[in-house]
Amino acid sequence: MQLIVNGLSCIRGGRPVLENVSFTLEQGKALVVTGPNGIGKSSLLRTLAGLVHANAGTVKLEGGDEELSVGQQAHYFGHADAIKPALTLKENLDFWQSFYGSPTRTAYEALLEVDLGDLIDMPAAYLSAGQRRRLSLSRLLVCHRPLWLLDEPTSALDAASERKLEILMAEHLEKGGLIIAATHAPLGLLNPDRLELGREQIADPFADDELFEQDQLQESQQ
């Protein structure tokens, strides 16, 4: 399975936010998208998910389900938590599991992974910002989707939770998943691909040389 993105462009509000972005992501690999604020990291993830219409270019998950779009095979973990305060943690998770299908863990097992197991029957309204974030993260664990699109996944997380996130991401990759993360923080991923969004979409000159070459190689492959 590999994700092939070719010449992706997106115009929002009359302003181009993505211009000719191309990359290939292999199975079991992660791609870290970096760049200054407002450069289009979130837009890239939303365009990949199909939530924002791409003006040009293609996104294809090769080896995935032909019947489904890339977005339908992806978990989108954005800034919004998609949590209903009036429902308990279990009800929040059970809903997404039933709605998305292909269940993997029960709600309780997923909550244990993010250290919220003992709050399972509490209404989500009582959670702190970091706990909400972790509950939202556990949504990715209750049903299987090969591609994870993570937008600033570490925001509002404490150091221990960040560690936990690293482990969960590593597990997902090990099982042959793919991850694309837009972030400013080091994510502790082992040797990820990198994509630096800039005015001209050039690779990060400060990234280490080997990775830099890898990117160049992949981009030239397109």
Place this chain on the structure above:
Amino acid sequence: MSAMGALFKREIQLSVRVGGGALMGVLFFLIVVTVFPFAVGPDLNLLARLGPAVLWIGALLATLLGLDRLYQADQDDGSLDLLLLTDHPLELIVLIKCTAQWVATGLPLVLAAPLLSLFLNLEPVGIAAVTATLLVGTPALTLIGSVGAALTVILRRGGLLLSILILPLTIPILIFGVSASVGAVTEPAPFTTPFYILCAISLLMLIIGPIASAAALRTAQE
């Protein structure tokens, strides 16, 4: 549980719990209908003649009350994005949400109507007629309102605009609903003709409502 069953259950839970609007509509209905005789005065014949119209206007306004959050709540917390990332047709999602909305806010109005009819000095046949027209007509109100809610989903003060957009479109429902109710008790005005037209409008909205709402929601995502 099936995906749509899970969605229906969640919508019902959200409307009956804290912050949901299930009881608000029927309480508002109660207040409007109760206030009316105070304004009109103690003329029982006049009240009986105005009764069906009062009940219908009360039901119309009460239905509009809870509609502004129908999609906006999901838009604000990011759930709408996630609902879109499935192969379930958006039209079906909209239809399930509208059904749950009607069960939580429309059905209580229908059930309260016979009781409130007594306040307005309606005779038994008239009570049955008003209740029947409300049962058939309120789903159409919810479905038309759903289109307005979808169109105003990204607007901060969408509720007001929603009412302005929707109220003119509900006039046919109001006309046929009230004339069927009046026809049931007044010779020679017919009951069945306007009642059947009301049924036809509801069935038509059952098709147009979900399609138009889904189209509006897709546009709003851009």
